[in-house]
Amino acid sequence: MSMLSLLCWQLPGFGDRSYQIAGMCVTSVGRVIFCLLTDSLSLVVFWNAAFLAFTFVYVQFADAYRAGDCGSYAQDFPIMRWECCLLIVIVSVFWYMSASLRFHVRKQVTAMISNNELVATRTILSTICDAIVELDSDLMIAEEAPGLAALLLHGGGRSLKGTQLGTLLATEEDHERFLAHLRREVTGTSLATVFHVQMRDSIGNRLSLESFHVSYVGLDAKCWHLIGLREHGDACQKGDAGLPGVASPIGEANNSYDSNDSAQSYESQQQQQAAAPDLVVFDPLTLEVLGAARNSEQLALGASRNSEQLASIDWFSKKVFTEFLPQSERQAFLKMFTDLSNEILNSYNGYPISVDVDVIFEVPTSTLSGTTKLHCRCRLLFQTKDDCKTTGIAVSLGDRHSDENQILVY
Known part of the structure; x- marks a missing residue:
């Protein structure tokens, strides 16, 4: 209905050339605004193509009315060229905006689903682990990690955010084993890896821990790591x-x-x-x-x-x-x-x-x-x-x- 009203805008100035040009400018702006009120690309293409056809017929009869003959094609050419360019621009911009909107909506939904899966994974790990640590792509602790701080006797109020987890390990051998497991290539069907490391608490005692590790892609499109830790006592080494x-x-x-x-x-x-x-x-x-x-x-x-x-x-x-x-x-x-x-x-x-x-x-x-x-x-x-x-x-x-x-x- 909005497009039909724009078509009718041209009719009162049928024989006036200046009124015709002014009407074309007003309807051009109106067409752009009305395109924002729909999410259908087919409707945008249909009505703008219909308007282009109407404009062609309109200028032909308007020139014929003024001159009393078939019309002047030389005068019609700039108007038709403008209308063709405007049609291409409107359809292209609308298609780009629609595609961009769909992409961002899909991205937000995917991020929401991934976040829910991460929360569910954390919930499951928290039932069997004493502490849960999230590492960024630089292997630094990405959150406060109060559970790990309490486990290492640093106090639950201390924040370990930004700490290299490798610096908390007891020996260089533990550090190498830790890096080897984190660098291991993981596919979509791989099981979560489990390994044993030792850490030092705040008073220098060694604490044997069993580590559950899984990798995922973080917000920076790099590999992040989620690690669950639980005490392992005098754990037996695999070797x-x-x-x-x-x-x-x-x-x-x-x-x-x-x-x-x-x-x-x-x-x-x-x-x-x-x-x-x-x-x-x-x-x-x-x-x-x-x-x-x-x-x-x-x-x-x-x-x-x-x-x-x-x-x-x-x-x-x-x-x-x-x-x-x-x-x-x-x-x-x-x-x-x-x-x-x-x-x-x-x-x-x-x-x-x-x-x-x-x-x-x-x-x-x-x-x-x-x-x-x-x-x-x-x-x-x-x-x-x-x-x-x-x-x-x-x-x-x-x-x-x-x-x-x-x-x-x-």
């Missing part, structure tokens, strides 16, 4: 896991039993040692393979058919335990392992707990296909080591319904 055989971790777990259970623990230890001659170690949180007991260059697992096939796996060629599984089975294994771990650890009482499950391994073959799937009955073992909670797997690698051989993974 300290002994690999001479199964007796070591099982024996250490059995040492935590009461004296009344010592005979039963010793008998269980001997049975497990006889059934599990080899050892594969991986981190239960990141599933990173840490080591294995070598027999020649590969794992020797006995004489059963399945064991001979599993012995062909080079347990030192992978970095993550799930790489021993077929691609199609990895997600199911991760879900099963995570759900089972959470269920057991929430009610953990310090004693080893075992659960039998089925696991499918991918083993090499001599055929052109390269690999084959092997179904095995596995025993998930949850135990303690050096007074710190950990999870583990005792993998029975015999036939599907037997327990002939085992690999202990803790």
Whole structure:
């Protein structure tokens, strides 16, 4: 309706050339203003094109009315050129403003969603961690971090904002380990990394901490880091896991039993040692393979058919335990392992707990296909080591319904 009113503006001065030019200027300004009242590009293009057609007809009949002939095209040309340029400018500006508005709205919505996800992540971390620290792209603490200040006995009122987190670590080795984990490339499907560091509190005591780390893109389009910290006591280091055989971790777990259970623990230890001659170690949180007991260059697992096939796996060629599984089975294994771990650890009482499950391994073959799937009955073992909670797997690698051989993974 607004555009129609502008069209009618021209009619009273049909035979007056000066009134015609003045009307064109007024309607040009009005067209720009009315374009701001709609969000439809198609309407803007339609009505401005209609106005251009009306203007062409209008000036033709106006000149014919004044001169009594077909009109003067030489006089019409500047007006039509102005109208064509104005049409292009109005449509271009409207398209740019609409695209810019959509971009900023989408950006704000994305930022709001990301902020909500960050708040949810912080809420989850706060239930299991003593302190949560957000690091910017320069690895400096981006917020006040009162939880970390209280954890290090600096007092809850002290602000650690702007502090390099690396300066709070106890040793240079901790600093290097810390930087190595933060610089590790993380993909969208990667698990959050977990590592152990030591920090010094305000009175110089060393504090062993377990760190949960995840990276994300910050507001400056650079990599930021969210780290959850909790006390780890006299935590066992990954590299300290002994690999001479199964007796070591099982024996250490059995040492935590009461004296009344010592005979039963010793008998269980001997049975497990006889059934599990080899050892594969991986981190239960990141599933990173840490080591294995070598027999020649590969794992020797006995004489059963399945064991001979599993012995062909080079347990030192992978970095993550799930790489021993077929691609199609990895997600199911991760879900099963995570759900089972959470269920057991929430009610953990310090004693080893075992659960039998089925696991499918991918083993090499001599055929052109390269690999084959092997179904095995596995025993998930949850135990303690050096007074710190950990999870583990005792993998029975015999036939599907037997327990002939085992690999202990803790």
